[in-house]
Amino acid sequence: MNIIRRFLSTSTENSSYTISSRLLNRNPRTLEWQNLQWRSIGWPLQYPSKDYLHRARLLSSGRHLIAQIDHYYTGNTCVQASTREWAIRKHLATCKDRSVAYNLGLILAQRAEQCGITKICFGHPYDQQYEKSSRLQYFYRGLIDSNIEFEQRENNQTQMTKDSIDGINYDEHEHDVRYTPPKIHYPPDTYQEKLHYFQLGLNKKNELLSNNEMNKEEKISS
């Protein structure tokens, strides 16, 4: 069967344009979003482990609290929210309170999503410092309530696999993820879109928004 393919455009300006066989993507962060960036390994016996890409931290100076997200490899601070800002401080009575830490968590997560950072590694989960300081607990609670994702290490390029059972897995000693068959349940486009919008939080409503009307309108329209 002869399939005649016709371009709907009438322009012939690009008919003689030859593409190079290799495309260089200069974006230093593509590999991270595609899960192809080499990650550091060797942290199971060391604390705190540094196998994250983006880590949320709560720092306190003398009179202020600063919440920031660091990037591990470059050491840059990507996003920052602090009580020094007029925008935040004008609603507060005290600057170093734990409820302030909660709100800083929410604001930090919102700003991080605006910057393209959807997955954050939460600094110290169960630690003497964490259990002692309720401020830190409220901070992480704020991050969790803002529906931002937790960073997990899965499907790296080629690394020694770790089983959930301790011991050496002789069969899958070097598990090369590139050559596994893709796990697709839906046609690629709709599944990835669904996942993407789920990650961006467009299907979820932020419960802390006090505008109930807005929520109702969105529910009706979506």
Add this chain to the structure above:
Amino acid sequence: MSIIIRKNLLKLIWNIQLESIRYHRVIPMPDPMPYTTAIWRKRFPYRNKTQFEVTHDEVYTKDMELKTLEERRHEFDPQPIRVDKVNIGYLSPIDSISTAESRNRFEHYTTQRNRADLKKLHYDGALRLPIDEVHNDWLSSKYFSENLRMIADHYGLFDDLFKHGYFIPRIPLHINYPYSDEQVTPVYSGNRLYAKDASEKPQVEWKSTNKENEYYTLIFTNLDGHLKEDDAEVLHWFVGNIPGNQIDKGETLCTYLPPFPPNGSGWHRCVFLLYKHKNGPINFSQLYGSLPGNSVSLEKRTFRTIDFFNKLCSHLRPISLAFFQVTWDISVKNIFYNILGMKEPRYEFDFEPRYVPPQQFSVEMTPFHTYLEQYRDRKDVNEEVIKHYLTMTCPFNGYPNVPKYPLAIPNEKWVPDWYKYELIKYHKRQGKWKMMPF
């Protein structure tokens, strides 16, 4: 006589002591070749000589060949350029806070501190800040500018746009792509979108004073999507000489082309740059060159912000920045076919090849089939597997007769050992057969 004797005695004793010192503090010669046999070591010429006979250089001749760090650096880059980045944009914030305003703010803080109801909210953990209001206030503060510059640095924008320059964006740029009748997709700093979100022209807004001679230029480029050259950008939208806030009154020197990241090429950064003119409108064709108006040809749309800014730096200054990241979507296919008139390319990530030692003609102690398979292209190996899988699942061949315990079935005829192990690998789905989905 006695004195002479004593002198000689002293000399004697001194010499004896020297000799005894010498033999006592014997520094053994370190082994120059750690992996040698005992016979060789015994025959080594410097074996009996120690610290006075053998100097370091006679034994360790290899150290002289090693280069210092400075020399290696010089080899790598004989004339390194160290340039500090220059601030291209506005050095001071445009709407800075007056002293009266800041005094008001501090008074406000003191009143807040004395409010008992607020403190109660704090202690109960029930304090909720209005996030939208906080966001709007933040956009006009210096922390926003600094944060935006940090993020742009993190994404490497300034390296690719202006090689040795950076700027602090002083004004927030509000960009919204239409999504449906009521909803819009906003563009902040580094948002991640699909290509279909950016297929239509966005609404761009910024705050401008109502002065007479204020002109702006808006440029929208894709930093990573150039299909031919590595260091060029693709110009998607160019609006020049915008009076004040109204984009409709500016000259569209390049019509809007939606970004087209090809499949498999990752996330491309697309940047909106807003420049403010110093003295009135600019004649771009005179100063910069011809810009593609309606044309869709990708050659004309290659753009380098470095060249553009170098030619026009005395007339323009960057004042604002917004960027997002795009990736492939099915709508990109339509862009290629309908708008650009090209076939859609498809890319794959170029993984680093696994290291295999150089192939030798004959190798001992390795089974030949595993040895040779290392040197085959991985894609050919996978192709065999896929072909076998397709024959197994071919609908014309009937349902595949897969025994329940394939390893328990003995082979009818004799089969060499290496082939037997290959069959075991096949049944266990190890090695290259790991690709089989069942």
